[in-house]
Amino acid sequence: MKKRKEADPFRINRYDIILTAALAAAAVICVILFAGFHDTSEGAFVRITVDAEEYGIYELSQPVQIRIETDRGNNLIQIRDHQVTMLEADCPDGYCIRKGPISRIGDTIVCLPHRVVAEILSADGHADEFDVIAQ
């Protein structure tokens, strides 16, 4: 009688390879998702508003200088090295210039006299770590 060949439980077959590959892929996806959701401190965009109206949303990865000229006055905002800085402003107090560069989600530069606000956003346009800032 021909002896039926028994399946070797330790032999690696192609399903095991598929399973391993799939698990590895899933793990990689998880790591990416996890990193994406938790590394929220550094922003991806800056939203600039003038008198509470949206002026524009800019990527922090694209160096650019944005000149804003309104009846209230002039501001020059710079995006460089993933940071946003108020480079020039002819406002009387100059607090916006003194604020220095910002890059973290939720952080803002406010030029109150000119009603210009620059706010750092995350990749999906939100701040995740907290809801609001007391200052």
Next chain:
Amino acid sequence: MKKAILVMLICLLVCTGCSLGKETSERESASRELFAMDTIMTLTVYGEHAQEVLDLAEAEIERLDQMLSTGNPEGEIGTLNRTGKVNLSDDAAYLFEESLKLNDMSENAFNPMIYPVMEAWGFTTDEYRVPSKEEIGQILPLVDLSLAEYQEETGVLQFRKEGVKIDFGGIAKGYTSGRLMELFQENGIEDAVVSLGGNVQVIGKNPKQELWKVAIRDPQDPSGFLGIVRVTDQAVITSGGYERYFEEDGKRYHHIIDPNDGFPADQGLISVTVISRDGTLADGLSTALYVMGLNRAEELWKQHPDLFDAVFVTDSNELYITEGLKECFTSDTYTVKIIPE
């Protein structure tokens, strides 16, 4: 079978990943940014008719701004400072009464009559200067609440001396945020967050149905936070010399003036945050505790632990919280020291 397990595993892993993201509620919500009371305000509300409620809120802010602004000569406070006499509305009468309480409990660390001294320093016009000790000495006698006579029956507030001026700016934003919370609740809004120039007040829960997470600005790092406090139905209001200051001859002069000597408060604190259900109290106390310094602030808290909690940062970089915040305050940047009751 193996395929099924595989599919299940991937689903499980991917779904776990997804659930780390946002679970924003589907309820109606609205957000608004506006400029009033010399600052920028953001209001966000969740509930039915969110936009209409924000219209009401904006009108209420406008009303209080007109009434309380020292820069509006026709407003209630403007008229009082110009003529020395005015008929107080209910709002202003409440602010006056609260000022008396705050002044009393803080032993004059909070005083709304400080306005003439603020003028001497140029903090009211942004034309900063350092006044001489003699000049301050001449103005300081005006900083006295007994020079304001309030008759409850008639509602008339009258100054007893020439040159006296009052400014509720130290509690006006806290009062306004408190009024907004009342207005929201009267109109069916359960969850809301407002920031009136960094003065925060919240009701209910955040969109993830958790406590509101309020990050507090780090006085040492203008783009960082000293910690996060998780709260509901509370005002979170911070005072710090870093907010507004000028420099002259290499010395820094900040805007929190001690009413007892007329010079910038220098009692070893660089930031004070007060957490309280009462916005007016939180606003006034954040300034008062800053002026009082850690030891006296601690004593005051121990007399009223149910009224408020506080976070202090000293000029030697130590961070203290009152015991009531033990479970809801976290900091990545500082070692947290707890002040026991």
